[in-house]
Amino acid sequence: MSTQGVTIDQKLCDGCWACIRSCPSAALEARSAGRAAEITWNAGRCLFCRRCEAVCPKEAAGRAPLEGGEAGAPAEPRVLVRLSAWVCPQCGARFGAGPRRLYEGIAAEAAEGGRLLLCPRCRQRETFRAEMVGKGEGDRC
Amino acid sequence: MSPREVTLRFEVPEVYRLVVQADGDGVIREARVVGEFVSRQIGTLVKTHYADPHKAIYVVERLCGACSHAHTLAFASAVEKALGIEVPLRALAIRTLGAELERIQSHAFSLSEIATAAGCHELERSLWGVWQGVTAILVEVSESRVHYGLNGIGGLTRDVPPAALRKARTMLATLQASIQALRGEFDRTLGERLAGLGVWSSQGEELPGTGPNQRASGSRRDVRKDRPYLLYAELPFDVPAREEGDSLARVSVRLEELLQSCTMAEEILKSIPAGAIQAENVDAAPGATLTAAMSVEAPRGEDRHTVALSREGEIRAFTIRVPTEDSIVGVAAALVGVPEADARLVVSSFDLCMSCFGGT
Amino acid sequence: MNVRVVNLGSCNGCELELLDLLHLEPGLRLCDRDDEAEVVLVTGVLTEANRARAERVKLRPGVPVLRIGSCGISQGLFLPPDGALDRVPDLGRSAARVVVGCPPASSEIAAALRSLCGGGAE
Numbered sequence: 001m002s003t004q005g006v007t008i009d010q011k012l013c014d015g016c017w018a019c020i021r022s023c024p025s026a027a028l029e030a031r032s033a034g035r036a037a038e039i040t041w042n043a044g045r046c047l048f049c050r051r052c053e054a055v056c057p058k059e060a061a062g063r064a065p066l067e068g069g070e071a072g073a074p075a076e077p078r079v080l081v082r083l084s085a086w087v088c089p090q091c092g093a094r095f096g097a098g099p100r101r102l103y104e105g106i107a108a109e110a111a112e113g114g115r116l117l118l119c120p121r122c123r124q125r126e127t128f129r130a131e132m133v134g135k136g137e138g139d140r141c
Numbered sequence: 142m143s144p145r146e147v148t149l150r151f152e153v154p155e156v157y158r159l160v161v162q163a164d165g166d167g168v169i170r171e172a173r174v175v176g177e178f179v180s181r182q183i184g185t186l187v188k189t190h191y192a193d194p195h196k197a198i199y200v201v202e203r204l205c206g207a208c209s210h211a212h213t214l215a216f217a218s219a220v221e222k223a224l225g226i227e228v229p230l231r232a233l234a235i236r237t238l239g240a241e242l243e244r245i246q247s248h249a250f251s252l253s254e255i256a257t258a259a260g261c262h263e264l265e266r267s268l269w270g271v272w273q274g275v276t277a278i279l280v281e282v283s284e285s286r287v288h289y290g291l292n293g294i295g296g297l298t299r300d301v302p303p304a305a306l307r308k309a310r311t312m313l314a315t316l317q318a319s320i321q322a323l324r325g326e327f328d329r330t331l332g333e334r335l336a337g338l339g340v341w342s343s344q345g346e347e348l349p350g351t352g353p354n355q356r357a358s359g360s361r362r363d364v365r366k367d368r369p370y371l372l373y374a375e376l377p378f379d380v381p382a383r384e385e386g387d388s389l390a391r392v393s394v395r396l397e398e399l400l401q402s403c404t405m406a407e408e409i410l411k412s413i414p415a416g417a418i419q420a421e422n423v424d425a426a427p428g429a430t431l432t433a434a435m436s437v438e439a440p441r442g443e444d445r446h447t448v449a450l451s452r453e454g455e456i457r458a459f460t461i462r463v464p465t466e467d468s469i470v471g472v473a474a475a476l477v478g479v480p481e482a483d484a485r486l487v488v489s490s491f492d493l494c495m496s497c498f499g500g501t
Numbered sequence: 502m503n504v505r506v507v508n509l510g511s512c513n514g515c516e517l518e519l520l521d522l523l524h525l526e527p528g529l530r531l532c533d534r535d536d537e538a539e540v541v542l543v544t545g546v547l548t549e550a551n552r553a554r555a556e557r558v559k560l561r562p563g564v565p566v567l568r569i570g571s572c573g574i575s576q577g578l579f580l581p582p583d584g585a586l587d588r589v590p591d592l593g594r595s596a597a598r599v600v601v602g603c604p605p606a607s608s609e610i611a612a613a614l615r616s617l618c619g620g621g622a623e
Binding site: 178179180181186190191199200203204205206207209250266269272273276286287288494496 | 508510511512513514515516517518520521524545546548550551554572578579581603604606
């Protein structure tokens with residue numbers, strides 16, 4: 001039996017951060033890297049309790065043998081997942097962070113249509129416009 | 142005569158020290174164990190930084206490397222009691238299995254320390270073989286060697302696959318045979334030297350606490366029998382006890398318990414019920430008391446955790462009482478009249494644990 | 502090989518694995534003296550009671566240090582994210598190599614010792 005390190009499958013991770021919130025020793029942490037967000041894992045803080053695996057709703061968290069650098073070398077946090085920023089389809093501003101898949105899923109399902117995908121500024125403007133238009137129509141009836 | 146400090150320790154250092162006063166012939170007149178060195182104020186840390194019991198249990202586990210399962214069990218059970226959570230039967234069975242395997246692991250370590258203190262290296266190696274054997278079984282059951290991480294609030298953190306349980310049963314049979322063989326060896330090599338050495342006398346009164354040390358001095362108390370929890374009410378077992386109160390009695394009780402725990406573990410492995418490993422709801426049940434205490438019989442004796450929770454399930458108060466609080470009294474009493482040269486042997490026969498002692 | 506173990510305040514978990522290590526590697530010998538140590542192993546969080554002792558440890562220059570387990574490496578659980586209990590001792594921390602785990606298995610400590618001391622663990 002050898003100690004297994006924590007992995008997170010980038011393709012499955014939704015960036016919900018359940019693993020980070022439930023990590024008892026703060027071995028998993030979120031940090032911003034420019035306009036993206038990253039989940040880092042510090043082997044030197046890890047209890048190897050596998051709580052992250054248990055709580056992950058996407059079964060993205062798993063285990064893999066430790067890499068050479070972790071057994072022996074000074075422990076540095078390692079980036080497990082990089083969640084790139086979303087791009088506002090209207091103005092091109094970067095905001096939030098999450099996987100492309102999640103972004104498209106919301107676009108397909110949200111009742112409010114594409115408005116949820118806009119950056120906060122554009123969303124505010126669009127919401128205002130929609131409500132004013134809605135009211136105007138109501139008045140005419 | 143001025144007090145003299147004897148360095149006493151695990152083979153691996155800096156856990157506790159013994160301060161003794163001896164007369165001209167090197168016979169101890171007064172003794173005191175000093176052992177706050179590894180106290181990490183875990184009770185306080187839990188209150189200030191780990192109010193969520195689901196996280197706190199990992200800190201509680203690290204009260205002690207030798208009896209972490211007992212600590213998480215007492216803690217989880219106290220929280221479950223306070224919140225009115227019903228733990229499923231399969232989880233209770235696997236928790237009991239973990240507790241008895243831990244007792245084997247802890248006693249094997251403790252007995253090997255006694256053999257080391259007596260300078261019997263061959264015996265020590267055989268006993269360490271038992272430690273390695275039970276550790277291999279624990280790896281099957283929990284995938285861990287020292288902090289098993291099995292107990293979670295409401296049940297287990299993960300299930301144990303049937304194949305692992307089958308393998309554990311086979312390995313246990315082999316281990317049991319090797320422990321049987323060791324029992325005679327211990328008596329042959331150390332019996333004479335330990336007999337009559339370092340007597341902790343009850344002097345007709347009930348000794349404080351429970352544990353192998355007390356049961357070697359005439360006590361019959363064992364939390365598993367007196368206030369049964371887990372499956373102990375249904376599980377058949379005896380409580381080995383002696384009257385002499387000397388180092389040999391303490392060793393004998395632990396050797397008997399080693400075998401007893403093997404039989405119990407085997408019994409549990411025969412019939413672990415299928416089903417859920419985790420209670421469905423781990424929030425406070427209506428009418429929950431929110432305050433509860435739970436005692437378990439850890440390898441060294443009664444380990445009692447008391448918790449008070451808020452309605453949101455956050456820890457408001459938390460105290461721990463560990464078996465070494467009683468044994469440390471026994472050591473001081475038993476060392477009086479013992480030759481200084483045997484001090485380490487007597488202390489090791491008490492199997493003190495300093496990492497949970499003063500841990501709150 | 503002479504091994505000096507500095508237990509700053511451990512739960513005994515790492516110590517149990519170190520005891521097992523001594524059985525796996527009969528060539529290792531525990532020593533109490535700083536000047537005899539050929540390699541230093543550090544375990545545990547620094548407790549208040551051990552602070553003075555930790556300060557008395559004088560490592561010979563060039564003696565490799567191996568920090569063992571989450572506590573020995575980073576204080577693990579005992580250094581909550583808000584840093585309120587920050588009390589990490591130095592003890593050659595900057596240069597130290599580590600064996601991760603809580604606790605790491607004896608075989609992993611043995612492997613790290615071997616790679617640290619160039620096969621000298623035998």
